[in-house]
Every structure is written in C-alpha cells, then in structure tokens.
Amino acid sequence: MTTDDGPPEDAPAPVPVAKKPPPQGPLPVPFRWLWAGASASNLGDGMLLAAGPLMVASLSREPLAVALAPFAQQLPWVIFGLLAGAVVDRVDRRRLMVIVNLLRCVVMAGVAVVIVTGTVTLPILYVGMFLLGTAETFADNAASSLIPNLVPKRQLGKANSRLFGTITVTNQLAGPPLGALLFGVGIALPYAGYAALLAVAAILYARIRVPLPAAAFPPEGPAPRPASLLREVREGIGWLRRHFAIRTLALLITSFNITFGATLAMLVLYATEQLGLEEIGYGLLLSASAVGGIVGALIFPWLERHVSYATLMRVGLVLETLTHLALVLTHTAWVAVLVLFVFGIHALTWGSVSSTVRQRAVPDPLRGRVNSVYLIGGVGGMALGSLLGGVMGQLWGFQAPFWFGFAGSLLILLLVWKPIRHVARAGDHDDPPASELRE
Numbered sequence: 407m408t409t410d411d412g413p414p415e416d417a418p419a420p421v422p423v424a425k426k427p428p429p430q431g432p433l434p435v436p437f438r439w440l441w442a443g444a445s446a447s448n449l450g451d452g453m454l455l456a457a458g459p460l461m462v463a464s465l466s467r468e469p470l471a472v473a474l475a476p477f478a479q480q481l482p483w484v485i486f487g488l489l490a491g492a493v494v495d496r497v498d499r500r501r502l503m504v505i506v507n508l509l510r511c512v513v514m515a516g517v518a519v520v521i522v523t524g525t526v527t528l529p530i531l532y533v534g535m536f537l538l539g540t541a542e543t544f545a546d547n548a549a550s551s552l553i554p555n556l557v558p559k560r561q562l563g564k565a566n567s568r569l570f571g572t573i574t575v576t577n578q579l580a581g582p583p584l585g586a587l588l589f590g591v592g593i594a595l596p597y598a599g600y601a602a603l604l605a606v607a608a609i610l611y612a613r614i615r616v617p618l619p620a621a622a623f624p625p626e627g628p629a630p631r632p633a634s635l636l637r638e639v640r641e642g643i644g645w646l647r648r649h650f651a652i653r654t655l656a657l658l659i660t661s662f663n664i665t666f667g668a669t670l671a672m673l674v675l676y677a678t679e680q681l682g683l684e685e686i687g688y689g690l691l692l693s694a695s696a697v698g699g700i701v702g703a704l705i706f707p708w709l710e711r712h713v714s715y716a717t718l719m720r721v722g723l724v725l726e727t728l729t730h731l732a733l734v735l736t737h738t739a740w741v742a743v744l745v746l747f748v749f750g751i752h753a754l755t756w757g758s759v760s761s762t763v764r765q766r767a768v769p770d771p772l773r774g775r776v777n778s779v780y781l782i783g784g785v786g787g788m789a790l791g792s793l794l795g796g797v798m799g800q801l802w803g804f805q806a807p808f809w810f811g812f813a814g815s816l817l818i819l820l821l822v823w824k825p826i827r828h829v830a831r832a833g834d835h836d837d838p839p840a841s842e843l844r845e
Contacts, residue, residue: 434561441565444607457597462475479542481539490778491639494544495642507604514600562766563759563762570761669791676804716830719760763830
C-alpha cells in the first residue's frame with residue numbers, strides 16, 4: 407500500500423464493497439477511563455461556556471471585550487496547534503493528558519482565587535483563557551491520538567460515537583445551565599468547580615493502561631525520530647499532503663466549517679428577527695442540535711452495521727447543505743427546531759465517521775501531527791466563517807450568510823461526491839511500511 411489513495415484523476419482501482427461488521431461487545435476498560443475523564447473535563451468546559459461570558463459582562467458591557475474572551479481561548483489552536491501535534495507524537499500521550507489537565511486545574515483555581523479576592527481584571531481573565539486554550543490544544547490532540555491504542559479497529563466507530571455523544575450532553579446540555587446556576591450563587595463557584603472537575607479528569611486518565619502501543623507496525627519498526635520539532639511538523643504536513651483521503655477530509659472539514667460558521671454567526675439574529683423568538687426560544691433552538699447529537703450517538707452503532715461509511719458521509723453532506731436552505735426559507739420556529747435536530751444527528755454521525763477514518767488511516771507515530779493540521783483547519787474554518795458571516799450580515803442582511811452557506815456547501819458537495827468513497831475506505835488495509843513514512 408502507498409501513502410496516497412490516488413486522486414480521482416489517477417483512476418484508482420475499483421473500491422471493494424465493505425462487509426457489514428458483526429455486532430460488537432462492550433468497549434475496553436482503558437477506553438472507559440478515558441471516556442470518564444473526558445466527561446468530567448467537558449462538563450467543566452460546558453460550565454465555562456455560560457460562566458465565561460457572564461464574568462466578562464460583569465466587568466465590561468463592551469461587545470469587543472466579551473468577544474475577546476473566547477478569542478483568547480481559541481487563539482492557541484492556531485499558534486501552538488502544529489507544535490502540539492509534534493509533542494503528542496514524541497511523548498507518552500496518557501501521561502501528557504494527566505499533566506496538562508493538572509495544569510488546567512491550576513489555571514482555573516487561580517482564576518477562582520482572584521475572583522474571590524476581588525482582584526480579577528479583564529487582562530487577568532484573558533490570560534487565564536489563553537493558558538486554558540493552550541493546555542486544551544495539547545490535551546484534546548493527545549486524547550484523540552490515544553483512542554486507537556485503547557480500542558480495536560472494529561470498535562473505533564462505536565467508541566467515537568459514545569465519546570462525542572457524552573461530550574454533547576456535558577458540554578452543550580448539562581454544563582451551561584449548571585455554570586449559570588453556580589455563577590448566580592457565587593461568581594467564583596463555576597471556576598472552582600471546573601478546577602475540581604479537571605482534577606478528577608486527571609485522576610481518571612492516570613488509571614488508563616495502554617494495551618495496544620504502536621499497533622500494527624511491521625518488524626522493522628517505526629521511522630526514526632527526526633532531530634527537531636520543526637522537522638517533525640514538516641513530516642506530518644508532508645504525509646497529509648501526499649495522502650489523498652486524509653487530505654480531502656481535512657479540506658472538507660475546513661470548508662464546511664467556513665460555511666457553517668458563517669450561518670452560526672447570524673443564528674441569534676435569525677432566531678429573533680425571522681422566527682420571532684426571545685431568549686428562551688433561542689436557547690431551545692440551540693438545544694435542538696444537542697438533542698439530535700444524543701440521538702445520533704444512540705443510533706450510530708446500528709448505522710455503522712447497516713450503512714457504508716461512504717453513504718453516511720454523502721447523506722451527511724447533503725443534509726448539511728440543505729440545512730442552510732431550509733433555515734433561510736422557513737419562518738416557523740418548530741420547523742427550524744426540527745432542521746437543527748436533524749443537523750445534530752448528522753454532526754454526531756459525521757464526527758464519528760471522520761474521526762474513525764482518520765484514526766484508522768494515520769500511522770501511530772504521525773497521528774498527533776496529522777490531527778493537529780486537521781484540528782487547526784476545523785477551528786480556523788469556524789473562526790473565518792464567523793468573520794465572513796459578520797461582514798456579509800453587515801453588508802447585505804442576516805440572511806446573506808445562509809445563502810452563502812447553501813451555495814458554498816452545494817459546490818463542495820458536487821466536487822467531492824465521487825471521491826468520497828475513497829475517503830471512506832481509508833485505513834481499511836494494513837498500515838504502510840515504515841520506509842514509506844519517511845520524507
């Protein structure tokens with residue numbers, strides 16, 4: 407096998423029909439420890455989604471001041487993303503997750519202390535968010551890269567769907583109202599609670615025992631480590647550039663996040679002006695997608711057994727394209743709720759499939775670096791989409807980004823419709839020889 411699946415113009419060999427996987431048993435115990443740790447940390451993340459803006463708003467009512475807090479937390483993904491990938495591929499990923507979550511715990515405990523002492527300021531809060539985002543850049547990459555070492559290849563889809571479903575519950579449904587409630591009781595409580603949850607996550611991650619280290623490598627072993635982090639980063643980017651399927655997947659998530667980010671930026675104006683909803687109604691509109699994600703997690707094992715990955719990906723991209731059109735055309739709240747509910751099922755399914763394809767296809771020594779490029783594309787795409795949506799909404803009205811999202815998604819869908827079957831089959835075969843992983 408080569409490291410390139412072959413783009414469509416190279417006329418690759420016909421793709422064999424995938425066999426339906428047999429029913430699966432319970433997920434391995436090591437993954438359950440990771441799953442539990444991720445549940446704890448993501449509950450804290452969800453609490454911060456509500457407590458963070460409330461804290462900033464208590465210090466300043468300026469829109470720019472409020473917007474700078476999430477920006478400070480997302481900026482490290484762009485600055486340190488590639489470096490984080492190289493580090494993840496160099497060190498013990500389980501140990502890195504423990505250390506990084508303890509550091510996140512210290513940062514959040516520090517923020518809680520300055521709030522209690524009355525010395526908190528916006529610059530201190532921004533620095534805390536930046537440090538938290540920097541730690542998340544390493545922690546999230548390490549967790550994603552570790553999963554294939556904890557779960558047999560045939561169970562990766564089930565593991566990813568369970569993990570994403572739990573993140574949806576903790577991060578989007580349970581965390582925000584809990585964070586707002588604690589903030590109302592005492593403004594430092596959400597941050598102290600977050601610190602405690604991160605400590606719990608670190609303890610749970612420490613219980614992980616990795617049963618499948620560097621799985622599926624041939625006798626000659628992995629490629630020798632390059633001498634510098636810069637060279638390791640270049641190696642990861644070079645591998646992704648040469649691998650048609652994973653390169654296409656990275657471009658897909660980036661481009662679709664741009665189109666969806668543009669729509670999401672105007673969703674609050676759409677909800678209030680076109681649907682006539684108030685604050686509670688807008689919250690329910692957002693919750694519809696989260697509920698869809700939970701349903702997606704529950705039905706994904708059945709979908710994986712009965713529907714090919716190529717079909718799931720194609721149907722998902724069609725649904726995402728039609729989401730923009732359906733939203734901009736409807737003026738009825740319950741229709742918009744239904745559309746976002748279905749979108750939530752698609753988002754969970756797409757995330758599970760794309761993560762599984764990536765985990766199967768990328769060799770263990772390169773997984774962190776390739777993940778970093780993919781994650782930067784995803785986060786950067788949302789950020790760029792939000793900026794574009796704001797500009798288009800300012801110039802042509804809040805509906806313009808919805809039409810942009812539909813047209814852009816449709817164009818991307820037409821371009822990838824045929825090659826998506828090659829993307830879906832990436833990693834179904836054995837990993838390439840170590841000699842093919844070298845520059």
